[in-house]
């Protein structure tokens with residue numbers, strides 16, 4: 001049997017006196033979309049950073065397809081779609097430039113794109129429905145398009161495991177549907193996606209499974225198994241209401257996005273590059 005795409009085993013992370021993760025354990029098989037759910041401060045970002053190898057665990061270990069997070073970053077196996085607030089949208093780059101950043105790991109020191117790089121970028125733009133916007137400044141995209149640009153960057157990079165931080169935050173229903181289509185297509189290609197979201201109503205529509213985090217994993221299973229009224233009341237202090245109310249099914253929280261599918265790939269750039277290169281929602 002193949003190794004899980006993402007395996008987190010008994011991971012504890014502490015920031016000074018704050019225990020952000022307390023023995024968190026989960027395993028995600030390849031070719032699945034998994035929602036990462038939890039209240040503000042439940043450790044979702046810390047889990048992402050640990051899986052990306054940007055934060056060291058005090059205890060436990062993380063494996064990506066059986067290897068270390070550092071190896072996954074080096075090989076470009078892991079892609080990251082950040083929150084919007086982490087990105088400076090005024091940075092003067094075109095959509096195609098953002099996506100080309102995903103190819104940096106494939107280029108030499110001079111970072112001079114070759115035909116294979118340009119073709120990979122064109123394919124990723126097409127895959128995410130952004131071919132017509134390739135020359136547009138990243139800051140001139142809608143929230144949903146920005147998000148897709150960062151998904152495209154990860155695709156161009158050749159990432160197989162994606163961590164997406166609040167991909168639906170600040171995007172309208174149409175963009176949300178487009179992003180869901182893109183994510184499903186990636187899953188159908190065998191890629192693995194861990195998606196943090198406060199939008200509980202969306203989860204059953206596109207996720208194969210869900211994880212409920214409260215510093216440790218308190219539930220993992222199908223959306224139906226995890227999104228029970230009792231669990232949601234316990235975790236969020238609310239019951240889900242997937243009805244037509246615009247606010248329905250949205251857990252208390254926030255959202256966002258960021259750049260460099262490779263941003264995750266370079267810890268020291270995580271804040272900087274993201275801010276410098278921006279990119280968000282569909």
Ligand SMILES: Nc1ncnc2c1ncn2[C@@H]1O[C@H](COP(=O)(O)OP(=O)(O)OP(=O)(O)O)[C@@H](O)[C@H]1O
Nearest residue numbers: 015018020038039040041042043044045046047253
């Ligand atoms: N750099 C840091 N230094 C100290 N404490 C931190 C740091 N980063 C996070 N924390 C704390 O660790 C806990 C988990 O934070 P984390 O950002 O992982 O939660 P989250 O689930 O992503 O929250 P949100 O939904 O608000 O984004 C919180 O109590 C937070 O205040």
